[in-house]
Amino acid sequence: MAEITHRRVLAIAVPVVLSNVTVPLLGVVDTGVVGQMGEAAPIGAVGLGAVILSTLYWFFGFLRMGTTGLAGQALGAGDQAEVEAIFVRALIIAFVAGGVLILFQSPLIAFGLLMAPSTAEVEGMARAYLQVRIFSAPAAIAVYGITGWLIAQERTRAVLVLQLWMNGLNIVLNLWFVLGLEMGVPGVAWATFIAEWAGLALGLWFCRAVFAGRVWRDRARLRQPEPLARLFSVSRDITIRSVFLMAAFTSFLFLGARFGEETLAANQVLIQFLYVASYGLDGFAFAVEALVARTLGAGDRPALRRAVVICGQWTFGTALCLTAAYAMAGGAIIDTMTTAPDVREEARHYLPWLVVMPVIAAGSFLMDGVFIGATRTRDMAVMMAWSFAAYLTAIALFWPLGNTGLWAAVVCLFVARFFTLLSRYSALERSA
Helix, strand or coil: CCCCCHHHHHHHHHHHHHHHHHHHHHHHHHHHHHHCCCCHHHHHHHHHHHHHHHHHHHCCCHHHHHHHHHHHHHHHCCCHHHHHHHHHHHHHHHHHHHHHHHHCHHHHHHHHHHHCCCCHHHHHHHHHHHHHHHHHHHHHHHHHHHHHHHHHCCCHHHHHHHHHHHHHHHHHHHHHHHHHCCCCHHHHHHHHHHHHHHHHHHHHHHCHHHHHCCHHHCHHHHCCHHHHHHHHHHHHHHHHHHHHHHHHHHHHHHHHHHHCHHHHHHHHHHHHHHHHHHHHHHHHHHHHHHHHHHHHHHCCHHHHHHHHHHHHHHHHHHHHHHHHHHHHHHHHHHHHHCCCHHHHHHHHHHHHHHHHHHHHHHHHHHHHHHHHHCCCHHHHHHHHHHHHHHHHHHHHHHHHHCHHHHHHHHHHHHHHHHHHHHCCHHHHHHCC
């Protein structure tokens, strides 16, 4: 296996960071084009529809993370046939899952709209949006698996090209369909539908070598019980971990609403700082996933440790840069995001929490990557449960402090995630 160096880590991480930049840009364009219609309802409909679908697709996020760990370990062990089999199994799961979503679209859409009630006009537009986009569910979920498989092989430049292709095409079609052809909200849905299927096509082309072999036609191998059981176990644990994580951030926003509209709006502005930080830290989390999976598959303990150390250096270095940027430009960023004087003042009051948050959160991002690469997902699920309990305890203890207590609880969540996983790291390293 090639030596693990700073250059190798950057070659994996930088394309991921760049591809992440396109994600918020697409959301801005989606909102911007329907905003040109001069009505509030289309903006609300697209936002509502996108949230419902994102929540549905979120349940299949395990396909990205699980595929990276499993394929990377098979690659490190020199089992190319299993690497290809993992890819095909991911595609099968994606198409079956997407088919189920299409088959049960009516109750799923109805339930989603029930959970987020709005005006009849917004719900009607959102339903029209969802009824188009749901038919690209197999493609959208399959791209998760393809992305994970490419990351496992350190082919993150291909991931960058894939994201640029999908999101770039989506933006161009958005502008054409909505502003040019005046298709309205359905135009946004059709643009995303086409972009997701086009993304799948490009992803399959990047992975075309798999179809040149025989594994994808070997039904007996694809149905072997042991790999399927392992995939199920990894998927279950990652889903449990993600449910706790989503519950923490959802409850943070909901509880913040109890302190008034200005505080709720300020928290919404400030949490974008955390999302931006995640785009940078994710690059090195993905790098450590790929490298830990390979070194663990090869049984190379010194290389595993070196991968964690080097990725850790870049993770905390990036976090320090983000902290410095937030300290210098945080106020200006807030002013750009909102023009409401009360919200600006409230956000500035809590900005110091976000200034230090990248450094505090960096360890949890690193440890998540390490344990995903090692597919020690049971540890992730259990430690996330303990971390969530610590978060709830912090909310109870700091509740008299109001919104300050909520931000303190978020800090406790990140710290607990880091130290609980760190406590299991020695056992992970011994397994190499």
